[in-house]
Amino acid sequence: MARRDTEISKAMSHALRHAPDSYGLTLGADGSVPLNTLVDGLRGAGVEVDPDDVRRVVVQSDKQRFALEGDRIRAQYGHSTEERIVKRAITPQPVLWHATSPEAAAAILRDGLLPMGRQYAHLTTDRDLALQAGRRKSAHPVLLRVDAASASAAGIEFVEGHDRVTLALTVPAAYIGAVPH
Template sequence: MTDRKDFRAISRLASHALRHEPWLYELELEDEGWVPVDELLSALRAERPEWPPLTESDLAEMISCSDKKRHELRDGKIRALYGHSVPGKLLKQPAEPPTILYHGTSPATVERVKADGLRPMARQYVHLSVDKATATQVGHRKSKTPVLLEVNAAQAYEAGIAFYRGNDQVWLADFILGAFIK
C-alpha cells in the first residue's frame, strides 16, 4: 500500500466503520470509540478482498498521510477522533478551548443559528475549526458561498459549555448558544 489514493479509500471505509455504522462491519465501539486494530483490519479485508492485505503499519501510514487527522492509533486499538453519528454519545474528555473558534455554514442557516445556536444535528457534537480556512472548507460542503461564524469559545467555556479536543484543527462542543456566535 504505497499509493496515496489507496490510503484515501482505506480512510473512507475506516471512517464509515468507526464513525457511522460499525455494526455493518461487526465492530463494537468501546465507550471512547476504540476498537482493536485486528478487528478493523479483518472488517476492511472482508469488505474489500481485492485490496492487498492491510496491516497496522498501513493504518499508521494512512493516518500520517491524512491532512484531516480523523483517526488515532494507540496500544493496538484505533478510533475515529470526531464526526460520529452512531447512536449513544461517545465519551470525550473536556478541555479548555482556544479563545476563538470558527464554523462554516450555509447562508440559509445563519438566522436559525443566531436564534437557536449551533446544534450537532446528525452528529454527536458541534464541529468547530481553529482557523478560518478549515471552517471555510467545511462550509463549502454546505454551500458554494459559505458563511463563516466566529465562536467566542473562551466566553462559552467560562459560561459552562463543555468543549472537547477532536484533533489539532477540530474542536467539539455539545452545543453553542447564539450569544457566543458572531
C-alpha cells in the same frame, strides 16, 4: 492522498464513525477498536487493506480523522453512532470558527450551533479550515466566529477533537456571530 488510500480512509470513517455494526465492530467507550479487528472488519466488507495501509492513512490524513494509540484505533470526531463517544473536557481556545451555508448559518445565528446528525458540533481553531469545511456546504459559506472563552465561562462544555478541531454538544447563539472573510 492516493486514490486507494482515499477509499480506505472513507471505509475507515464509515466503520469507526457511522456504522461499526456493519463491519462487526464494537466500539470502546472512547470509540476505539483493536487495529486488527478494524482490518478484519474492512476486509469482510470487501476492502483490500492490511495494518500497514491503515497506519499510512492515519499518518497521511491532513484532517487528522483518526488516532492510533498502541494497538487501538479510533476516529477523533464526526461520530453519528447512537452510543455517545466519551471525550475529554477541555478549555477551548478563546475564539473558534465554523463555516456553513447561508441557510444553515441563519438557523445557527437564531438557534445556536447543534450537532445535527452527529454526536457533537464541530468547531475549529483554524479559520481557513472552517472555510474549507464550509465550502462543502456552499460555494459561498458564511464564516461564524464563536466566543468560546465566554461560552466556556458560562458553563458550555467543550471537548477534544484534535489540535485543530474542538467539539461541543451545543453552543448557544449568544456566543456566535457572522464575520466577513
